[in-house]
Amino acid sequence: MRYYLNPTMDRIERGEVFESYNPLFEVPTTGTLVDNWLYFMANTQVDKLSARGTMPSVEKLNKIAVVRLNL
Numbered sequence: 001m002r003y004y005l006n007p008t009m010d011r012i013e014r015g016e017v018f019e020s021y022n023p024l025f026e027v028p029t030t031g032t033l034v035d036n037w038l039y040f041m042a043n044t045q046v047d048k049l050s051a052r053g054t055m056p057s058v059e060k061l062n063k064i065a066v067v068r069l070n071l
Helices: none
Strands: 002-005 012-016 029-034 037-041 066-070
Antiparallel strands (some): 002 012, 029 037
16 A cells, blocks of 8 residues: 655545555565565465464465565
8 A cells, every 4th residue: 555645744645555456465564665666575474373473384384475566
C-alpha cells in the first residue's frame, strides 16, 4: 500500500494498492526502497511459527521470494 497524507501529515487522504492476491504471498513484509523500486519479501511465512516461536524445518518452508515493484 501507498498512503497519501494531508498537508499537515496527520491524516491519510487516500491509499493505493500496489499488489494484491499475488500467488507468492505468504505474509509479505520487510521491504526497502532503491531508486524508484520497492523490493520486499513476498513470503516470509511467519504464520508458520509455532506457539513457542520456532519455525518448522527448512524442508517444510518455501524458498523466500523477493518481489520488485516500480513506484
